[in-house]
Amino acid sequence: MKIHKILLSLLVFHIYFFTLRADEGMWLPLLIEQLNEAEMRDMGMKITAEDIYSINQSSMKDGVMLFGTGCTGSLISAQGLLITNHHCGLGIIQGHSSVENDYLTNGFWARKYEDELLSKSLTVTFMVRMEEVTARVLAYIPENAPADIRARQIQLNIDTLISEAIKGTHYEADVKPFYAGNEYYLFVKEKYLDVRLVGAPPSSIGKFGGDTDNWEWPRHTGDFSLFRIYTGPDGKPAPYSEDNIPLRARYYFPISRSGVEAGDFTMVLGYPYRTQEYLSSYGVELIEEIEHPTRVALRHERLAIIDKEMALSDQVRIQYTGKQSSIANGYKKWKGALQGLKKAKALEKKRIYEAEFSEMIADHPEWRTQYGTLLDKLNKAYRRFKPFSKSYWYFQEAAFSIELVQFAYNLSDLLRPMKEGASKTEIEGKKNALRKKARGLYKNYSSQIDQQIMHKMLSMYAEHFDKSQKPDIFHLIDKKYKGNLEAYTQDVFANSALVDESSFNDFLSTADVRSIEKDPAYQLMFSLLIHYYNVISPQYEALSKEIKQLNREYMQAQRVVFTDKVFYPDANFSMRLTYGKAEGYKPQDGVSYKYYTTLDGLIDKYTHHPDNPDYKIPERLLTLYLAKDFGSYAHDGQMRTAFIASMHTSGGNSGSPVINGEGHLVGLNFDRNWQGAMSDIFYDPAQCRNISVDIRYILFIIDKFAGADYLIREMRLVSK
Numbered sequence: 001m002k003i004h005k006i007l008l009s010l011l012v013f014h015i016y017f018f019t020l021r022a023d024e025g026m027w028l029p030l031l032i033e034q035l036n037e038a039e040m041r042d043m044g045m046k047i048t049a050e051d052i053y054s055i056n057q058s059s060m061k062d063g064v065m066l067f068g069t070g071c072t073g074s075l076i077s078a079q080g081l082l083i084t085n086h087h088c089g090l091g092i093i094q095g096h097s098s099v100e101n102d103y104l105t106n107g108f109w110a111r112k113y114e115d116e117l118l119s120k121s122l123t124v125t126f127m128v129r130m131e132e133v134t135a136r137v138l139a140y141i142p143e144n145a146p147a148d149i150r151a152r153q154i155q156l157n158i159d160t161l162i163s164e165a166i167k168g169t170h171y172e173a174d175v176k177p178f179y180a181g182n183e184y185y186l187f188v189k190e191k192y193l194d195v196r197l198v199g200a201p202p203s204s205i206g207k208f209g210g211d212t213d214n215w216e217w218p219r220h221t222g223d224f225s226l227f228r229i230y231t232g233p234d235g236k237p238a239p240y241s242e243d244n245i246p247l248r249a250r251y252y253f254p255i256s257r258s259g260v261e262a263g264d265f266t267m268v269l270g271y272p273y274r275t276q277e278y279l280s281s282y283g284v285e286l287i288e289e290i291e292h293p294t295r296v297a298l299r300h301e302r303l304a305i306i307d308k309e310m311a312l313s314d315q316v317r318i319q320y321t322g323k324q325s326s327i328a329n330g331y332k333k334w335k336g337a338l339q340g341l342k343k344a345k346a347l348e349k350k351r352i353y354e355a356e357f358s359e360m361i362a363d364h365p366e367w368r369t370q371y372g373t374l375l376d377k378l379n380k381a382y383r384r385f386k387p388f389s390k391s392y393w394y395f396q397e398a399a400f401s402i403e404l405v406q407f408a409y410n411l412s413d414l415l416r417p418m419k420e421g422a423s424k425t426e427i428e429g430k431k432n433a434l435r436k437k438a439r440g441l442y443k444n445y446s447s448q449i450d451q452q453i454m455h456k457m458l459s460m461y462a463e464h465f466d467k468s469q470k471p472d473i474f475h476l477i478d479k480k481y482k483g484n485l486e487a488y489t490q491d492v493f494a495n496s497a498l499v500d501e502s503s504f505n506d507f508l509s510t511a512d513v514r515s516i517e518k519d520p521a522y523q524l525m526f527s528l529l530i531h532y533y534n535v536i537s538p539q540y541e542a543l544s545k546e547i548k549q550l551n552r553e554y555m556q557a558q559r560v561v562f563t564d565k566v567f568y569p570d571a572n573f574s575m576r577l578t579y580g581k582a583e584g585y586k587p588q589d590g591v592s593y594k595y596y597t598t599l600d601g602l603i604d605k606y607t608h609h610p611d612n613p614d615y616k617i618p619e620r621l622l623t624l625y626l627a628k629d630f631g632s633y634a635h636d637g638q639m640r641t642a643f644i645a646s647m648h649t650s651g652g653n654s655g656s657p658v659i660n661g662e663g664h665l666v667g668l669n670f671d672r673n674w675q676g677a678m679s680d681i682f683y684d685p686a687q688c689r690n691i692s693v694d695i696r697y698i699l700f701i702i703d704k705f706a707g708a709d710y711l712i713r714e715m716r717l718v719s720k
Contacts, residue, residue, distance in 0.1 A: 024648050024683045025568040026272055026576040028185070029053035029061055030130050035566075040579055044265030044661040051663060052269070052577065055129045060663065061575060063251035064269045066125040067655055072270035073124060073227070074657040076255060076665065077714035080229040080247030081198065082124070083698070084655030085670045086206030087329075089225035091322045092119040093200050094444075099314060104321055107202040109708045116196035116228055118240055124195055124229055127575050128171060128188040133161055137175060137184040147549050161186055170236060178569040180278070180548075180555035187574060192237045194230035194244050199708060201225075201701050202618055203321075208602065210614030211307075215332045215674040217593055219691050220602035220641045223670040224698050226711065253657055256664035258720045259635055259643075259696055260582040262595055266645045267579035268669050268690065270656030272571035275680045278555055280375065281350035282382035283547075284681060288341055290389045292334040298397040298460065299331035305452045311613070319444040333651075336677030343675070346682035360561050371557040378550050381543060388540040391469065395536060398457040399471075399528040403450045407441060407498045408525035410434060411516050418513050431508045442501035447493060455489040471531035473524055496521035571650050571680075580646035585689055587675050596694070599625055599639040624704055633700040641697045643667060644689040650680050658692045664718055667692035 027036055033049035052060045067073035071088035075081065086093075096117050097103045110116040137157045141150050158175040165173040165188050172189045200206060205222040213219055229247040232238030260266060276283065306324050310317045341347070354375055361367035400406060414430045422430075462474060462485065481488045493499055497507035498521045507515070516522055559567055584595045603625055605615045624630070630639045649656070649669055658667035669692045672679065676688030699717075703709045 024685060024688075025566070026275065026571050026578050026648055026650070027568055028130070029269070029575055029577055030132075030185075032577060036577070036579070040265070040267070043579070043581065045267070045579075046661045047663040058251040060251060060253075060269055060659070061127055063249065063253055064126075064575065064657060066271050066573075067227075068122055068124070070273070070652060071654045072652065072656040072669075074269075074655075074665070075229075075247075075249045075252040077252055077716075078249050079714055080231075080249060081252075081711070081714055082227050082229060083224055083657075083668060084227070085223045085668065086200060086203070086225045087223060087325060087670070088655045089197065089200060089227065090207075090325060092117075092122055092197055092227075093225065094318065094322050095119070096197065097318055099318065102314075102318065103200065104203045104318060107200055107205075107706065108197065109199045109706050110197070111708075111710070113228075113246070116198050118194070118196050119227075120240070122195045122227075123191050123193055124227075125172075125189050125191045128190055130188075130575070131186045132183065133175060133186045134183045136161060147545060158184075176572050176574050178572070179559065179567070180552040180570075182552060182556050182559070183569070185574070190237065192229050192231065192247065194238060194240045196228050196230065197225070198228050199226040199702065199706065199711065201706065204616050204618055205621065205701060205705075207325075208615070208617065209605070211303075211328045211332070212612060212614040214328060215336050215671060215677055217644055217673045217689065217691060218597045218601055218642070219671065220597055220599070220605065221670065221693065222641070222697060222701050223693055224668055224701075226702075252716070253659070253665040254663070254716045254718045255695055255699070256660060256662075256666045256719070257632070257696065257717055258664075258666075259640060259694060260596075260645075260660060260666050262582055262584075264582045265579065265661040266582055266647060266666065267577060267659050268647050268649055268653060268656045269575065269577050269659065270649075270653045270669070271573055272576050272578075272650035273573050273652030275571040275650055277570055277681070277683065278551075278558060278567075279350070279681060280378050280382075280551075280554060281347055281354055282379050283551075284341065284347050284350055286382055286386060286389060287681060288338060288347065290386055291393060292338050294390055294393045295397050296331060296335050296338070298394070298401070298457065299327050301456045301460065302401060302453055303327055303331060305449060305456065309446065309449050316446055316449070319446060320449070323444070332674070333677050336674035337681065338678075340675055340678035340684070340687065341682060344678065344682055344684040344687065346678065349682075357558070357561060361557075364561075367557075367561060371553070371561075374550065374554055374557060378547070378554065381547050381550060385540075385543040385547060388536060388543060391465070391536045392540050394461055394464070395528065395532045398461050399532075402454045402457055402524075403441075403445060404447075404454065404492070404496065404498055404521045405525045405528060407438075407504075408496075408519070408521040409529070410437060410441075411519075411522055414508075414511065415513060415516050418516075431511070434508060435505055438501050438504055442504070447499045451489055451493045454492070455486055458485050458489065469535075471527045473527035476527075492520040492524060495519075498522075571652070573652060578648045580648070582643055582645045583689075584644065585673070585675075585687060587673075587687070593644070595645070596643040597641050599630075599641055599697075602641060618705075620705060629704060630700055631704050633696040633703070635696070639697060639700060640694045642691060642693055644673065644691050646685065646688070647690045648679060648683060648688065649690040653690070658695075662720065665695055667695050668698065 029052055032052055037049040063075040065073050067084045067088055071084055073082045073084035076083050093103050137154055139157055141153050161175055162173045165186060172191055173186060175184055175186050177184055201222050208221045209219060230244040231247050233243055233245060235248055238244060306320055310320055361371050414434060417426055417430060477483060477488045496519050497503045582595045584593045586592045606617050609615045649672060653669050656669040657665050658669055660666045669690055671691040673689045679688040703712050
């Protein structure tokens with residue numbers, strides 16, 4: 001390498017990889033005192049690390065929970081009242097809604113405990129404590145052990161640790177890998193089973209902006225909902241009972257009336273799902289070329305169909321609200337991430353980083369021996385992986401996005417015991433279980449939508465793969481239907497017994513092996529599944545394991561070689577803290593965004609886009625705005641709605657509390673800006689911002705809009 005190129009490489013490398021700002025990183029609460037407390041204090045934090053995480057006294061970690069299986073929530077009263085995002089509670093709100101009681105459109109507010117609505121499938125989980133257990137997890141593993149032997153011994157060690165941690169308690173536990181499997185931590189948890197819906201604004205507030213504004217800034221979304229945790233009379237987790245009582249909170253957040261100003265210190269505590277900050281350039285290249293483009297293209301087509309049908313029917317709108325939101329969220333995120341990665345020149349910067357890595361190990365004999373071929377191995381593994389990655393995502397996002405195929409898959413639970421000669425009693429038990437499952441499946445199902453999706457997904461499958469790469473069902477379509485996918489799709493929906501609940505239940509009553517295997521929906525599902533397991537999965541899984549092993553070695557190598565770099569662990573759905581400050585950003589030349597929005601901006605969107613359903617608002621909200629009736633929640637006469645800050649959040653941080661330097665709740669995290677959607681892979685401090693609802697807007701909606709001031713009286717409101 002020529003000297004000027006080396007110098008240029010070093011310059012860019014140090015600018016982007018050794019200037020880790022405070023707003024980048026997802027830190028373990030256990031290690032805050034050791035790694036972060038001094039810097040956090042310099043930035044404006046007034047509380048201590050012990051106030052955030054302690055096993056000796058109540059602390060913030062006792063007020064933050066995993067909400068359901070994918071969001072974060074936080075306690076805001078001593079009586080177990082919790083707050084999370086509206087979109088996190090959306091499935092529960094939808095499940096309680098009907099055309100007659102449309103809580104999605106009208107909102108819901110329980111006036112007393114007895115009015116709160118039980119959500120049978122919903123749980124919340126608190127972390128009791130965490131502990132590093134790396135040495136015990138990696139014990140008894142022979143040097144240079146094959147990957148399968150290593151994995152087996154690790155699992156045995158983990159099982160032992162978990163058994164010891166929860167023995168004699170009602171707790172649960174798990175052990176998670178960190179730094180790509182170079183470190184391990186034990187998490188002891190407490191799960192609550194009785195969680196009830198307390199309040200939710202109308203979707204026109206809770207989802208204001210809809211898909212139009214999703215992943216965008218400026219935002220004006222009142223994205224919140226309220227639930228309450230109940231326990232048995234003894235204060236311990238218990239299934240629903242009329243005798244249950246509201247949780248006596250060990251910790252709940254004081255709520256700030258003062259809000260945040262530019263430059264104020266902020267932090268987020270929650271459960272970010274997954275990041276890949278330490279991927280090689282080859283991993284980023286796979287995402288840019290295969291993974292994200294494939295998923296974006298397939299979801300675009302599904303959304304076009306669903307959105308069209310939702311606009312035509314209130315029943316369909318209610319049925320598909322949750323599905324549409326889930327599909328659209330990923331679609332826009334991956335689309336934004338692609339643009340953000342390219343704008344940040346992430347691939348180029350990763351390659352510069354790897355060039356420096358190679359230069360450093362070349363000058364160190366021991367490193368050269370241990371890591372000298374690592375990047376080349378990664379390169380070759382990812383090259384082999386690319387075609388199977390595309391097939392995998394087509395199976396996930398196209399084949400099994402067809403709900404009829406998903407329904408047909410459930411028949412496997414019945415077919416297996418039938419073929420094994422199970423008793424009539426066992427068979428009937430399986431049928432009853434399927435009938436029960438069918439009630440939930442068909443409640444939110446439209447065969448008209450699914451038929452359109454099947455045709456479109458199979459058409460895209462046919463277009464993007466040659467004959468040798470397609471499931472056998474396409475040979476049948478070519479032979480029997482002359483390749484006419486529309487005719488085939490119509491035939492499946494005309495002749496399958498799975499297209500509605502009534503015909504499905506009739507079918508079950510007389511179903512046998514032959515009738516199940518003859519159903520065209522089952523035949524389609526079986527062909528897709530066999531192709532996946534025989535053609536896609538073996539290579540995909542084998543190469544995934546190889547890449548996982550190489551990434552573990554690469555992560556280890558980076559920490560050894562770059563001793564001056566601060567490495568925080570990738571998110572893995574464990575509790576993390578991130579911190580930064582309230583600040584705007586410049587998305588492009590000549591454009592500058594301030595850090596907060598107001599109700600004025602919401603009204604502007606409503607006024608200037610009358611035909612956009614995402615910008616409809618309730619009449620009462622407009623009335624309150626025109627009267628400037630903001631109660632005590634206004635800021636200099638304005639009702640602030642949302643703000644952005646330079647904190648490193650991810651999926652799973654939805655609903656996370658945003659906390660100021662005094663430890664007071666100032667907002668509720670709900671999104672990221674589109675320019676920063678790539679932060680799961682590459683963090684750009686100039687562009688990445690998290691988006692939060694201003695807690696004062698939430699209080700305004702609860703109090704002035706909903707008239708639920710009795711809920712405000714449960715909370716502890718404070719001023720600076």
